[in-house]
Amino acid sequence: MKYVSTRGSAPALDFEGVTLAGLASDGGLYVPEAWPQFSAAELAAMRGLHYAELATRVMLPFVAGSLSEDQLRDLCRQAYARFAHAAVVPLRQLDEQQWLLELFHGPTLAFKDVALQLLGLLFETFLARSGDHLTIVGATSGDTGSAAIDAVAGRERVDIFMLHPDGRVSDVQRRQMTTVLAPNVHNIAIDGSFDDAQASVKRMFNDPAMTGRFHIGAVNSINWARLMAQVVYYFAAALQLGAPERKVAFSVPTGNFGDVFAGYVAAQMGLPIERLIVATNVNDILHRALSDGDYSAGEVTPTAAPSMDIQVSSNFERLLFDVGGRDGSALAEQMRGFEATRAMRLTNAQREGAATLFSSARADADDTARAMRWAYEQCGEVIDPHTAIGLHAARAAGIATDIPVVTLATAHPAKFRDAVERSTGVRPPLPARVGDLFAREERYDRLSGDYDDIAAYVAERGTESR
Numbered sequence: 498m499k500y501v502s503t504r505g506s507a508p509a510l511d512f513e514g515v516t517l518a519g520l521a522s523d524g525g526l527y528v529p530e531a532w533p534q535f536s537a538a539e540l541a542a543m544r545g546l547h548y549a550e551l552a553t554r555v556m557l558p559f560v561a562g563s564l565s566e567d568q569l570r571d572l573c574r575q576a577y578a579r580f581a582h583a584a585v586v587p588l589r590q591l592d593e594q595q596w597l598l599e600l601f602h603g604p605t606l607a608f609k610d611v612a613l614q615l616l617g618l619l620f621e622t623f624l625a626r627s628g629d630h631l632t633i634v635g636a637t638s639g640d641t642g643s644a645a646i647d648a649v650a651g652r653e654r655v656d657i658f659m660l661h662p663d664g665r666v667s668d669v670q671r672r673q674m675t676t677v678l679a680p681n682v683h684n685i686a687i688d689g690s691f692d693d694a695q696a697s698v699k700r701m702f703n704d705p706a707m708t709g710r711f712h713i714g715a716v717n718s719i720n721w722a723r724l725m726a727q728v729v730y731y732f733a734a735a736l737q738l739g740a741p742e743r744k745v746a747f748s749v750p751t752g753n754f755g756d757v758f759a760g761y762v763a764a765q766m767g768l769p770i771e772r773l774i775v776a777t778n779v780n781d782i783l784h785r786a787l788s789d790g791d792y793s794a795g796e797v798t799p800t801a802a803p804s805m806d807i808q809v810s811s812n813f814e815r816l817l818f819d820v821g822g823r824d825g826s827a828l829a830e831q832m833r834g835f836e837a838t839r840a841m842r843l844t845n846a847q848r849e850g851a852a853t854l855f856s857s858a859r860a861d862a863d864d865t866a867r868a869m870r871w872a873y874e875q876c877g878e879v880i881d882p883h884t885a886i887g888l889h890a891a892r893a894a895g896i897a898t899d900i901p902v903v904t905l906a907t908a909h910p911a912k913f914r915d916a917v918e919r920s921t922g923v924r925p926p927l928p929a930r931v932g933d934l935f936a937r938e939e940r941y942d943r944l945s946g947d948y949d950d951i952a953a954y955v956a957e958r959g960t961e962s963r
């Protein structure tokens with residue numbers, strides 16, 4: 498399998514190459530040169546498999562040439578052994594049509610663990626082959642950070658520098674990152690938003706002063722391997738609900754467009770998906786883009802769903818590339834325009850291509866609180882504010898009643914216990930495995946958010962590559 502950049506001029510790479518590269522050298526994102534396909538018979542044969550085996554079958558075409566089937570199976574078994582539920586990503590029924598796919602049973606209680614537990618092992622495997630050292634630089638609005646840190650803390654050939662927006666993540670999220678004291682883990686709170694942090698991370702991938710000394714790596718969903726692992730749970734849910742004979746719709750609380758793009762990939766591979774509902778909070782650039790073609794970023798507004806407080810949505814570029822005819826040079830120009838002005842219009846081809854599968858909805862604070870209350874009072878489920886935004890959109894989407902609608906439950910409610918308590922009166926307890934979080938020592942540094950300060954910090958503490 499070869500991967501090409503959405504901006505058309507970076508070299509095509511194999512799976513090992515894209516996993517270690519993160520962002521493409523032309524500033525684009527890597528996507529497979531063609532989508533692997535599964536027939537209805539192949540899909541039917543996947544029903545009932547254990548999650549690690551399903552993951553092996555779904556991901557095998559993407560890793561061809563870099564990992565054997567047995568190597569991939571071994572990594573999947575290791576990655577998913579750390580999940581606290583036997584099904585790894587259990588489904589729960591809310592009413593006749595609505596379902597939740599619980600993605601938060603991993604070590605750090607959010608959907609990020611599903612991909613990052615595997616990515617940590619992939620890094621270890623590939624770096625052992627090359628003998629190289631990876632300097633991971635990541636941005637987090639709260640969940641990627643802890644999941645990535647858990648996946649690489651203490652690993653020999655990796656350092657991780659994780660930027661989070663100071664004061665804009667929940668106390669549980671912050672402590673899940675800052676109480677990991679392994680020497681290869683560096684937490685940095687920046688004065689700014691997640692968008693500012695993500696912009697600095699992307700800039701570092703194309704800063705010769707840094708790339709000349711360090712092998713910079715990505716754990717954010719700009720890294721293809723992240724999305725690849727997230728594709729699997731769409732298969733897991735749809736197969737349980739009757740695919741391939743029956744279609745299923747998904748509602749996805751969305752920020753950086755990685756999770757829902759994984760659903761798009763599943764559909765390209767032959768999974769019968771009726772609709773992908775993109776659910777945003779009031780940081781609604783994606784809702785505006787999908788409903789009337791306006792992709793323009795304002796300032797980030799803090800909400801009760803802080804992990805989705807994002808305006809510049811990296812993975813949207815992957816969709817625009819695929820539905821817009823895979824013209825890398827045209828997209829590079831469109832993205833350069835966006836980077837200069839923070840605004841662009843989608844082309845007709847991009848709008849029409851997206852509309853075949855996607856719809857969108859925006860939830861404000863009241864919608865979010867109401868959805869949390871509905872889940873608790875009508876169905877007995879305590880859900881987190883991100884999941885609530887997805888559920889609000891799922892119930893409003895008008896999907897035909899014979900089609901199941903699955904909302905991705907992206908985080909454990911205890912990560913956002915203040916917001917959950919305000920809406921439902923219930924304060925969800927922290928699961929035992931993170932129970933002493935508030936007794937642990939914290940360690941992190943504060944920086945201005947200025948790129949030069951961040952680069953100097955990394956340069957001073959990073960390990961040069963060979």
Ligand SMILES: Cc1ncc(COP(=O)(O)O)c(C=O)c1O
Nearest residue numbers: 640751752753754755756804907
């Ligand atoms: C709990 C939670 N829900 C939803 C999202 C949005 O996912 P994505 O950025 O892949 O769109 C995030 C952050 O990414 C998150 O942490």
Ligand SMILES: N[C@@H](CCOP(=O)(O)O)C(=O)O
Nearest residue numbers: 637638639640641717718804
């Ligand atoms: N919500 C994320 C933001 C980063 O998104 P990613 O999926 O690109 O890593 C977070 O919690 O950090």
